[in-house]
Amino acid sequence: MNHMIYLDNAATSYHKPKCVLETLAYHTRNSSANAGRGGHDASVRASSLLMEARETAADFFGISDPLRIVFGQNTTMALNLGISGLIQDGDHVVISSMEHNSVSRTVAARENVEYTVVMANEQGYLNPFDVDRAIRTNTALIVINHASNVTGSVQDIRSIGKIAEKHNIPLLVDAAQSAGCIPIDVEQMNISLLAFAGHKCLMGPLGTGGLYVREDIPIRPVLFGGTGSMSESLSMPEFLPDALEAGTVNAPAFAALASGIRFVERHQSEIRQKETYLTQRLLHGLLNLDSVTVYGSPLQQNRVGVVSFTIDGRDPAECSNILNQKNHIAVRAGLHCAALAHQTIGTIQGGTVRASVGFFNKPSDIDALLLAVKHLC
Amino acid sequence: MKYAYIIYNSITFASRVKREAARSFCWCSMLQTPGEISTNGCSYSIRCKVEDVPKVAAVSSRLNIQIKGIYLSRQEQGKVTYEPYDLS
Ligand SMILES: Cc1ncc(COP(=O)(O)O)c(C=O)c1O
Numbered sequence: 405m406n407h408m409i410y411l412d413n414a415a416t417s418y419h420k421p422k423c424v425l426e427t428l429a430y431h432t433r434n435s436s437a438n439a440g441r442g443g444h445d446a447s448v449r450a451s452s453l454l455m456e457a458r459e460t461a462a463d464f465f466g467i468s469d470p471l472r473i474v475f476g477q478n479t480t481m482a483l484n485l486g487i488s489g490l491i492q493d494g495d496h497v498v499i500s501s502m503e504h505n506s507v508s509r510t511v512a513a514r515e516n517v518e519y520t521v522v523m524a525n526e527q528g529y530l531n532p533f534d535v536d537r538a539i540r541t542n543t544a545l546i547v548i549n550h551a552s553n554v555t556g557s558v559q560d561i562r563s564i565g566k567i568a569e570k571h572n573i574p575l576l577v578d579a580a581q582s583a584g585c586i587p588i589d590v591e592q593m594n595i596s597l598l599a600f601a602g603h604k605c606l607m608g609p610l611g612t613g614g615l616y617v618r619e620d621i622p623i624r625p626v627l628f629g630g631t632g633s634m635s636e637s638l639s640m641p642e643f644l645p646d647a648l649e650a651g652t653v654n655a656p657a658f659a660a661l662a663s664g665i666r667f668v669e670r671h672q673s674e675i676r677q678k679e680t681y682l683t684q685r686l687l688h689g690l691l692n693l694d695s696v697t698v699y700g701s702p703l704q705q706n707r708v709g710v711v712s713f714t715i716d717g718r719d720p721a722e723c724s725n726i727l728n729q730k731n732h733i734a735v736r737a738g739l740h741c742a743a744l745a746h747q748t749i750g751t752i753q754g755g756t757v758r759a760s761v762g763f764f765n766k767p768s769d770i771d772a773l774l775l776a777v778k779h780l781c
Numbered sequence: 782m783k784y785a786y787i788i789y790n791s792i793t794f795a796s797r798v799k800r801e802a803a804r805s806f807c808w809c810s811m812l813q814t815p816g817e818i819s820t821n822g823c824s825y826s827i828r829c830k831v832e833d834v835p836k837v838a839a840v841s842s843r844l845n846i847q848i849k850g851i852y853l854s855r856q857e858q859g860k861v862t863y864e865p866y867d868l869s
Contacts, residue, residue: 440792443813443825448792451811455796469845471797633791635822646791 409733409769413762414553414581414710414740416603416610420664427663428609431656439655440632450655457658458645460665465598466589467616474615474648475658479580480506482599482615485648486576487547489623490597491517495544498522500530501748502549502557505741507578511547524748527701528557536567543573550588551581554745554758555700556683556710558586565594574621580604584668585679585708596621606668607763608661611654617644627651675763682761682770683709689774695781699749699756709761712751715780720757723780727757731776733769735759782856785834785866786826787841788814788849795825798841802827807836818863820849831866838868
């Protein structure tokens with residue numbers, strides 16, 4: 405597997421910083437007791453690790469109270485906790501047409517909840533005023549994808565946050581593709597709930613993600629079970645994180661996520677610079693190939709390193725199979741669990757090939773992909 | 782030796798206070814609340830020196846974390862007894 409060129413960072417960051425791998429290994433060996441489920445030293449140590457991870461994540465996102473961060477397995481879980489914990493029968497929800505299925509399916513699954521899909525343009529950008537126009541008297545939640553996993557388009561969350569504030573409606577931001585790539589400050593952006601992946605741009609291990617819930621948001625538990633607190637009661641505790649964090653949390657993985665966040669913090673400008681450079685190189689190369697169509701913005705502004713394209717007369721799945729088998733390049737083809745986004749950009753039939761860059765990619769990885777795509781044209 | 786037990790609803794609260802207290806050089810330990818003074822199942826306490834109670838209480842209040850009770854422990858002839866501590 406050593407010679408694989410990994411360009412599927414939007415799915416998960418395969419290559420992790422050494423500090424993340426070492427932290428994970430160290431704490432798996434030395435701190436694998438169950439956090440919050442005992443008073444013995446090993447359990448207390450695991451609880452402290454989790455608290456340190458919460459503090460690290462809170463600092464990173466401008467969250468003043470780390471106890472408002474709930475840890476879970478991934479962004480999907482965080483989005484489910486946020487959406488299902490907030491909306492009730494009779495409510496209306498506003499989502500965008502760039503949403504991942506972890507938002508659209510979760511909202512659509514509620515029979516007695518109506519929702520409006522605000523359309524982005526064909527490059528994947530929303531007009532914040534359209535979000536404003538979609539709001540009704542019974543709108544209980546706005547859910548917006550920060551950075552698209554199909555086009556890489558980044559939405560103007562600050563403006564949407566202002567709209568949400570004006571109407572006093574909670575704004576849930578899906579930061580699966582942005583947390584770690586784009587600076588996020590929940591207070592400045594007026595984000596009421598933030599769902600993030602630990603295992604993508606924050607460089608943490610698989611199985612890590614989280615949800616921030618602002619203090620004034622009344623959220624109900626979605627998952628029920630042990631929390632290591634108030635065990636005499638048949639109800640879930642009302643305080644966070646316990647109210648939304650039933651079951652054992654993987655403390656070593658979150659300690660490693662904290663390492664990943666610190667790594668990203670230390671290298672923030674370097675990461676941004678490198679990913680921008682690699683994305684530009686990729687966009688430029690693809691746009692120069694006649695039979696390739698690139699989706700999303702051809703420019704670098706307001707985008708992350710996710711690039712979708714198709715090759716005339718070629719099935720995207722076939723392209724990715726050839727790239728994998730012949731060139732050992734890992735990309736992803738199809739709808740990327742985001743049918744709405746593909747409807748928006750006109751690629752719902754067959755989807756696209758998606759290449760997504762990460763900090764550990766080299767310019768030669770991009771060149772290898774471009775050469776392989778050229779051979780497919 | 783007398784210790785103070787400051788009781789919280791969860792280990793998450795206790796560990797948040799403990800870490801924050803350590804930042805102002807107030808060192809405490811964290812342990813499951815002894816049954817005799819526990820306000821509910823699975824509560825956790827911070828154990829600290831009696832003179833540090835006001836500091837820990839101030840940290841809790843700054844973090845908006847509710848204290849469920851404060852007790853002083855005394856060990857006599859191998860037996861531990863607890864008496865409530867009045868913060869005011
Ligand atoms: C925009 C977006 N939202 C949500 C998800 C789901 O993330 P996870 O795999 O962490 O559950 C993804 C995954 O790729 C995504 O790209």
